[in-house]
Amino acid sequence: MIKIGVLTISDKGSKGQREDKSGQVIRDSAPAMKGRVVKYEIVPDEKETIAARLRDWADGGEMDVILTTGGTGLAGRDVTPEATLSIIDREVPGIAEAMRVKSLEKTPTAMLSRAVAGQRGKCLIVNLPGSTRAVKECLEAIMPVLPHAVDIIRGKVTEHSLQDAGIN
Numbered sequence: 001m002i003k004i005g006v007l008t009i010s011d012k013g014s015k016g017q018r019e020d021k022s023g024q025v026i027r028d029s030a031p032a033m034k035g036r037v038v039k040y041e042i043v044p045d046e047k048e049t050i051a052a053r054l055r056d057w058a059d060g061g062e063m064d065v066i067l068t069t070g071g072t073g074l075a076g077r078d079v080t081p082e083a084t085l086s087i088i089d090r091e092v093p094g095i096a097e098a099m100r101v102k103s104l105e106k107t108p109t110a111m112l113s114r115a116v117a118g119q120r121g122k123c124l125i126v127n128l129p130g131s132t133r134a135v136k137e138c139l140e141a142i143m144p145v146l147p148h149a150v151d152i153i154r155g156k157v158t159e160h161s162l163q164d165a166g167i168n
Contacts, residue, residue: 002035002150005063007043007053009070009080010130014044022069025135026128033143038063045071050083058087058123064150066123070130072115080127081114088118088125092149095126095142102141103134110134122153 006026012018020042027037039057043049050071057066071080085091095117103110115127115138126142128135151157 002033002065002146003038003063004030004033004035005039005057005066006037007041007050007057007066007068009045009050009068010042011044011077013042013070021132022128022130022135025132026067026069026139029136029139029143033065033139034147035065045077045079047079047083047086050080051086054084054125055087055120058120058125061122063123064153065146066125067128068125069128069135072113072127072129074112074114078114081116084116084118084125084127088116088120090119092117092119092124095145095149098141099128099138103129103137106133106137119153124149124153 006023008020008023010018010020013020023040023042027040030037039062041053043053054066057063068080071078096115099115100110100113103113113129115129117126128138148157
């Protein structure tokens with residue numbers, strides 16, 4: 001079972017002024033990812049706050065994957081990618097690329113996403129967009145590989161064949 005943290009980045013959501021629908025989509029999708037949500041929080045669009053939460057959660061050892069939602073666009077307050085890049089040990093660019101490719105099948109504005117993915121210690125961190133539709137599309141793109149990624153990070157898999165992982 002994959003232990004998942006869901007971190008929603010939203011100024012209005014953190015003040016209780018907006019319902020967190022995209023975070024709910026992630027939480028509802030946890031069983032399809034062979035996972036369960038062990039931590040959930042909404043924080044404002046503040047780089048240091050986001051970075052601190054990601055660092056604390058990843059270093060705490062309680063979760064395998066942190067999925068963020070929000071703050072990946074071009075608005076001035078969209079700082080989730082910068083916060084993520086500031087705390088990861090290494091990037092996993094294929095995840096973000098796959099999400100953009102999947103979303104581009106639906107809308108050309110997907111190319112404006114600045115979402116990143118990376119690893120900090122034994123934790124995988126993935127930035128998802130803020131819209132519910134985009135979250136669904138991006139999760140669809142990455143769900144098949146998350147269990148394998150977690151197994152690799154945990155050291156359970158030494159052979160990296162997709163066929164061995166049951167991924168066609």
